[in-house]
Amino acid sequence: MEGKNKKATRTVTEKIEGAEKGHLGDMFEVAGWMESGRYSLNTDKAKAQEYYDHINENLQTKRPFFSSLELVNYKGIRKTVKKITLDPYLNIFVGVNGSGKTTIIESIVKASTWLVNGIKNRANGKGIHPAEINNSQDAKDCAITATLTLDEKSTFTLILYKNKNSTNKNRSSLSEFKNLAEMYYSLNSKYKGESCLPLFCHYSVSxxxxxxxxxxxxxxxxxxxxxxxxxxxxxxxxxxxxxxxxxxxxxxxxxxxxxxxxxxxxxxxxxxxxxxxxxxxxxxxxxxxxxxxxxxxxxxxxxxxxxxxxxxxxxxxxxxxxxxxxxxxxxxxxxxxxxxxxxxxxxxxxxxxxxxxxxxxxxxxxGEKALFSLVSDISRRLILLNPGKGIDALKGHGVVIIDEIDLHLHPKWQQEIIGQLQDTFPNIQFIITTHSPQVLSTAPSHCIKVIRNDENGILNIVEPEFSLGSESDMILEDIFLVNSRPENIEQVKMLNRYKDLIELDKWDTDEAEDLKKELDKWAGKHDPVMKKLQMDIRLREFRRGKK
Structure with a gap:
């Protein structure tokens, strides 16, 4: 018992210090203790109300966003090499099919349910189902760790934990997210449904x-x-x-x-x-x-x-x-x-x-239906969650998760969608996935999270060196690691062989001449690589003549 009391006192002391430094979550807990005199604190309802007023004021103005994510043995991901750091405004996950994009999206959705359900009716969110634990024989413990940030002083961490042995003690850590949800719930109750609340929602490929x-x-x-x-x-x-x-x-x-x-x-x-x-x-x-x-x-x-x-x-x-x-x-x-x-x-x-x-x-x-459904629903939800704000409701805060943003969209729309979303909903954190080079060409490189995982399911996130304004061919090859030309096409194989012969100064051999004839029939004067190769041949002819 003595050890338990000591631990409780230490926790209380830390949270009192956190409240004094401006951590909104600690303020909320300490205010409750001050009202009731819990943990031997002197009852101080005036100070408690001061904390509540500060919390309510900040909840209306602070912009929540997910700042980090860590996964262990969740579905196909064995482990993230390090915490995935998230940008406050835009995060685009890319990777081959089966690399873990949807798993990452689903883990953030699962974390978000603890906020939404708590704000709505003080209910719990979704936990990890036993079937979601990685199937590897040595994968016993599964965990999702997500951190949400309100400001530099106030961060809230959720740990969802599940063990294959259902009799093991649950080591989930839910209190910080539940307290944050309770803060918003109390704010909404105080203002009788007229307070501004943050949006959390997910749009699937359907x-x-x-x-x-x-x-x-x-x-x-x-x-x-x-x-x-x-x-x-x-x-x-x-x-x-x-x-x-x-x-x-x-x-x-x-x-x-x-x-x-x-x-x-x-x-x-x-x-x-x-x-x-x-x-x-x-x-x-x-x-x-x-x-x-x-x-x-x-x-x-x-x-x-x-x-x-x-x-x-x-x-x-x-x-x-x-x-x-x-x-x-x-x-x-x-x-x-x-x-x-x-x-x-x-x-x-x-x-x-x-x-x-x-x-x-x-x-x-x-494509129009996908866009109409997405934009109208985000707008409608923001208006509901920000009553009385009119057009400014679109400046409401929140997190929107979108799977395959490029779904059914023409390449021109793919190039426009990110900028339009950020212009229309400037205070939303977008967490999305895509297979589109056109989408990536409109995003800063630090917002792009390239998923690289090995055969053991160890996941690493890499940010490309360059993306914004890049040509689609460059993004295909540098980020998606896909050749801009389909390698299995016979004409492409011929083109690659023709390039090799030119580099070997064998452009005038019978093989090269035959390849050129076939390639001219295929591409004519339309292919820019063929044009460059002909310029290269002329330079090589000039250099050979000088010798």
């Missing part, structure tokens, strides 16, 4: 399949939404498009009520203004300028004009409050406009104009 004809909403009861609905199905294979329609329908009904209220108040003001103006206009000019009644009526007319102008502005901005924020976000990514709802007797659907033609959202291409 997102393009979410926009289906059968997702059109039945025209019936309108579903109400609150800010915590920004977390609904945030990690599930969900029907986000269906939720978008429900949300737009709800917002539309809210707007209709708001419009009616504004119109009624505006009508009353206009009646009052007209009546007052008639009385004022009936007065003689001298009375208007000099009498107290004239001046009083004039001031009243000025006030009424200002109120009428304010209500007219509110009337114009009703649709601009929420739904149009999502529309504007989508317009940044896609060449469509006039997104609107069609409500008929049986169904509610989303229509839009594309190249001057009205179509349903269900008629978009797979």
């Amino acid at each position: 997102r393009a399949l979410e926009i289906k004809t059968d997702d059109e909403q039945k025209n019936g009861e309108i579903t109400a939404f609150n800010n915590l609905d920004g977390y609904s199905f945030s990690f599930e294979e969900s029907r986000n498009f269906k939720n978008l329609i429900k949300w737009m329908l709800f917002c539309g009904s809210q707007n209709n009520d708001e419009v009616d209220d504004i119109k009624n108040k505006l009508s009353s003001l206009e009646v009052k203004y007209n009546t007052t103006y008639e009385i004022y206009n009936f007065l003689a000019d001298e009375t208007k300028e000099e009498s107290s009644i004239g001046l009083k009526l004039k001031n009243e007319l000025d006030e009424l004009r200002m109120k009428i102008a304010e209500f007219q502005l509110n009337l114009n901005n009703v649709d601009g409050n929420i739904v149009s924020v999502v529309k504007k976000a989508i317009y940044k990514f896609m060449s469509i406009d006039n997104i609107r709802m069609k409500v008929d007797k049986d169904n509610v659907s989303i229509l839009l104009d594309k190249k001057g033609i009205t179509i349903s959202a269900t008629d978009l291409s797979q």
Whole structure:
């Protein structure tokens, strides 16, 4: 018992020191102890409230992001050579199929569930399932260690642990993430659902399949939404498009009520203004300028004009409050406009104009559906989690995880997607995977995490030396370690042999001449390498002639 007390005292002392230094998690725990007098602390409700106020203020402004990740015997990964360091804004994981990209993504999702479930209803997140432990015979212990950072003083670490021997003591460390979730939960409760909360969500490769004809909403009861609905199905294979329609329908009904209220108040003001103006206009000019009644009526007319102008502005901005924020976000990514709802007797659907033609959202291409679903859902969730912020809701904080960002996208869109996401959602940490050189050419090299693992499942992360603005061929060869030309094509084999002969100064042999004829038939004057080889031959001829 004495040892246990000593350990508790040491922990308490450390956390008190951490609170004094500004660690928000320590502040939250110590404030609770001060309220109750726990651990022999003097009850100090004033100091506790001071800590709570500081926490609430910082939670609204600090931007959470995952800063590191470490895996041991999780699925196909035996061990990370060292902690994976994550950029606060952008992380792009690349590697061959089966290298561990999805495993890394899933581990971050699993860690995120401890925050989302805790913020929503004080529930636990997902643990490690026995089937997720690496199958190697000597792999007994499985662990995921994730660290989330709020600022330089406040970091929170989660350790998920599982042993193949289910009777072994659980060595998971959950308290820091659970405390952080409780901090956000308390903040949201205090402000009755009007506080800003961070977004955590995951988009799998099935997102393009979410926009289906059968997702059109039945025209019936309108579903109400609150800010915590920004977390609904945030990690599930969900029907986000269906939720978008429900949300737009709800917002539309809210707007209709708001419009009616504004119109009624505006009508009353206009009646009052007209009546007052008639009385004022009936007065003689001298009375208007000099009498107290004239001046009083004039001031009243000025006030009424200002109120009428304010209500007219509110009337114009009703649709601009929420739904149009999502529309504007989508317009940044896609060449469509006039997104609107069609409500008929049986169904509610989303229509839009594309190249001057009205179509349903269900008629978009797979790439367009993937983009529409992704952007609209991130926007909708940020608006729900940041109530009352309007267009600034898109500046909300959080972590968005996207598997295969290039899914179904044309190469031009692949080159644009990263910049557009960061411009539209500037305070989100994006953690994504890709197989696209076009995507990597728009990202700084320190944001790219190249996965290298050996036959034993030991994983190492390498950051390339150069990527931003690089040509796709260079990225293919330097980062993906793939030849820019398919080596199994017969013409490519011929080209490589022709290059070898030129380097050996045998460009004028019968073999080289025959190869050139075949290659000319294949590529003509279109291949830049053939052009360079002909220039090389001319230089070699010149040098040979000088000898």
